[in-house]
């Protein structure tokens with residue numbers, strides 16, 4: 001067991017970052033870690049940028065991740081991935097969902113949505129490793145756009161040693177009962193995308 | 197058994213375990229989920245009151261009748277309830293009275309960043325501050341014990357970071373069923389009727405009580421010294437303790453679970469063990485000033501800023517800059533400011549949108565209020581021009597009009613906000629001969645904080661059906677003659693009504709009524725855009741509805757996001773946006 005893992009989730013209000021980070025937190029607990037997580041509710045949920053911090057460790061004090069020290073960045077949306085370079089370091093893996101939600105200024109034609117390359121170069125500043133995941137496409141293929149987050153969790157699970165059964169059992173217990181099978185499929189799809 | 201709980205879930209669990217039977221509050225981020233979670237426990241009675249003062253009074257009543265009571269609110273809510281708090285401090289409470297009050301450093305969802313520890317000192321009431329969910333659970337019972345032992349209300353302080361972060365909580369045995377004694381009201385005028393003669397007597401009791409509480413603070417197990425090595429002694433409470441443990445892992449700590457009154461001997465004890473005392477606290481130098489008064493040299497505000505919430509990163513940066521901890525390698529500076537921002541927005545199809553668009557078109561100066569509808573201040577709608585605190589709009593517009601402003605003016609206030617603190621200023625408008633226009637944007641629910649019922653909703657938080665208070669009937673009853681109830685999606689009617697009311701010399705009220713579409717999950721088919729008919733005037737983009745995107749030759753509506761309200765179609769002069777029949 002490694003003595004700490006930090007996971008920073010970034011996305012847009014309504015994308016399901018809270019549920020996904022809850023699942024990851026619970027998995028940590030079941031695998032014997034002390035866990036904490038933190039997010040801000042309220043105003044930011046009306047389509048604003050959202051972040052969520054999950055920490056696993058032998059003993060976790062702060063519910064927040066420290067700048068420059070996250071092990072993983074899980075971005076549910078591409079532009080949101082680019083907002084967090086100051087949390088990354090050379091050992092950070094940034095797993096990014098290839099999915100765009102245009103902010104109002106872009107909708108109105110007043111601002112430019114950054115290119116994939118630009119996002120990569122922003123994160124490359126610290127040497128973070130960028131991994132693109134076609135989570136949104138996979139989710140649509142499975143018939144529900146909301147599954148993108150669980151596809152990302154599948155991708156993340158490849159980097160960790162925790163047993164797949166714990167992941168699947170926890171997901172099955174925490175998602176709404178009628179979407180259980182679909183979510184497990186999405187999780188497995190995320191793993192397969194990484195193994196290709 | 198262990199369970200992961202947020203601070204708010206843990207407060208609720210602790211409330212249940214502590215045998216608290218009556219809970220009252222008014223929603224407000226980050227406090228809302230305390231009462232919501234508590235209401236789901238067996239045997240709980242919980243209510244959303246119309247505002248925090250009413251909630252406090254309900255809690256006081258239950259406590260005076262001998263039951264244990266919980267009152268919840270956000271930091272600014274205590275401003276509203278302060279009048280009751282300052283005097284229940286004198287009367288004492290009989291049954292326990294526990295007030296969970298959540299501050300919001302960094303103003304994640306608030307209009308100011310006040311530090312409510314001052315309220316404990318000013319009202320001479322105990323304040324406890326847990327540092328994680330496990331403590332949030334445990335401290336409720338401790339608060340109940342202190343309240344009953346010392347006959348005092350107790351404030352449990354939270355912050356956004358505690359309320360909304362999650363960690364591991366030990367589950368406990370079900371609370372033993374305390375023999376249910378019928379509530380009884382003790383008739384004791386000298387204790388409970390605060391006329392000056394009685395209050396002067398109680399004033400002495402309060403002072404005695406504070407002395408005993410200061411003594412209790414020295415010995416309670418929730419204030420303790422954690423011996424360390426090295427020269428630094430850190431004093432911290434709440435989530436700042438967690439941050440400080442990461443930055444000063446070797447230091448000796450005085451961990452405070454009780455932030456008012458403060459334990460003088462423990463502080464001196466810590467100072468005696470170390471070369472340098474450091475206070476790590478967000479917002480005001482509340483603990484630091486106390487330590488200074490004891491004549492102990494201390495580093496606090498001279499090292500750490502007094503604005504916005506802390507994190508271990510922020511504390512480390514400032515501690516390193518003043519040599520308290522070694523510097524870490526500099527992290528590179530990143531330029532992310534050129535990225536497009538993503539501000540919160542009104543939901544697709546929100547019924548507040550047409551009202552603000554009309555106010556913009558009619559160039560009305562709008563005194564606003566707090567709720568989802570405050571997003572009407574953001575560009576491109578940009579049609580709210582003041583927002584001070586809940587209930588301020590109606591008094592503000594009356595003041596603006598009395599000052600002789602010639603523009604069209606109006607107050608815009610939400611329905612929950614109206615019931616919270618809009619009724620007294622509405623009566624003021626009539627009873628002082630005012631002529632202002634008030635617009636209530638009535639979406640039948642308290643939307644901003646997650647859809648809680650209010651007096652206009654017709655059901656309670658426990659799911660009971662009750663009479664609903666009609667806003668238009670209330671206005672007529674207090675003397676308004678010009679009152680109109682309109683459907684906000686009938687845009688011509690919205691324009692005509694606002695134009696007419698704001699030009700009239702009479703005091704008047706408009707209720708713009710349609711349920712919050714997020715709450716009722718409304719979803720009708722999206723309109724189609726006829727690109728040939730579109731002349732790219734950009735009108736529809738100025739309503740700022742997120743499904744609409746500018747594309748070559750016109751606009752596109754994302755059918756996945758659009759809820760089919762049809763408002764964009766009614767602002768298109770070319771008839772290019774067609775609502776499916």
Ligand SMILES: Cc1ncc(C[n+]2csc(CCOP(=O)(O)OP(=O)(O)O)c2C)c(N)n1
Nearest residue numbers: 223224566567568569610611612613643644
């Ligand atoms: C004194 C006080 N209590 C609580 C809050 C938190 N708060 C902000 S807006 C709001 C309710 C708004 O509801 P409503 O007026 O119905 O507008 P809506 O959000 O539904 O548009 C609450 C509870 C606050 N800012 N101040």
Ligand code: SF4
Nearest residue numbers: 542543546568643712
């Ligand atoms: S939650 Fe309701 S009131 Fe608030 S912005 Fe969304 S639709 Fe409008």
Ligand code: SF4
Nearest residue numbers: 545741758761762764
């Ligand atoms: S119909 Fe038009 S205004 Fe209504 S939700 Fe859809 S895009 Fe927005």
